[in-house]
Amino acid sequence: MSINNIGFSQTDSDSSMTFLNRFQTPYHGIGIIAGIDAWQTSSIEIGISDIRHRSSFCAFGSYYYSNNLSVSYNPFQQIAGIHLNRNSCFLGAIMIGYDLNAQTDFTYTNLGFRPSIGFGPGMWTLEYGYNFQLVRTSLETINTHSISFKWRFEVKELKK
Numbered sequence: 422m423s424i425n426n427i428g429f430s431q432t433d434s435d436s437s438m439t440f441l442n443r444f445q446t447p448y449h450g451i452g453i454i455a456g457i458d459a460w461q462t463s464s465i466e467i468g469i470s471d472i473r474h475r476s477s478f479c480a481f482g483s484y485y486y487s488n489n490l491s492v493s494y495n496p497f498q499q500i501a502g503i504h505l506n507r508n509s510c511f512l513g514a515i516m517i518g519y520d521l522n523a524q525t526d527f528t529y530t531n532l533g534f535r536p537s538i539g540f541g542p543g544m545w546t547l548e549y550g551y552n553f554q555l556v557r558t559s560l561e562t563i564n565t566h567s568i569s570f571k572w573r574f575e576v577k578e579l580k581k
Contacts, residue, residue: 448474450578452544454489456571460564464495466504470573472544484511487573493524500526500560508537508546516541516548524563531563532556544573 452470457463468491474484486509493502501524508518520535532555539548548569 448472448485448578451576452487453574453576454487454491454571455574456491456569458493458564458567458569460566460568462495462498462500462564464493464500464502466491466493466569466571468492468504472573472575484509486510489573493522498526500524500563506535508541508548510541510546514540514542516546518548518550520550520552522552524560526560529558529560530556531558531560533563535567537567537569539569544575546571 450472452472454466454468454470456466458466468489471488473486486507489504489506489508491504491506493504494500502522504520504522506518506520506522508516510516516537516539518537518539520533520537522533522535524531524533533552534555535550535552537548537550539546541547546569548571550567550569552563552565552567554563554565
């Protein structure tokens, strides 16, 4: 979201000013998600995002959510992962989400579930998550705690 998405208008029947934001109307689009995940080890993440916005006209009524499918890779330890996650942003900037992930070093594989909470005004998020291992093998280098910074780039708006 950039500053050029925001404006003011005045209606013919009302002399008051109305704050306009592109997220005040229902929106559905496809985007690219890119991010960095770090704690003890770091990885880069890239994927596709299904983004939807809903909003009311009050200051705290904005809400968006995204469903994401992404892959991650740690080039230093050669660990790859696939992530299916959902993020919801409400009250303007509070982000909650979850991530179902499978990570492998191409010998062993772990399956995890990571709930997260964070901050995300607009299309970027900074999140903290705790990764619960559902299926654990000898792959010990998976972060239990994680700090993630992600950005969702809008690519195409879909018809409503």
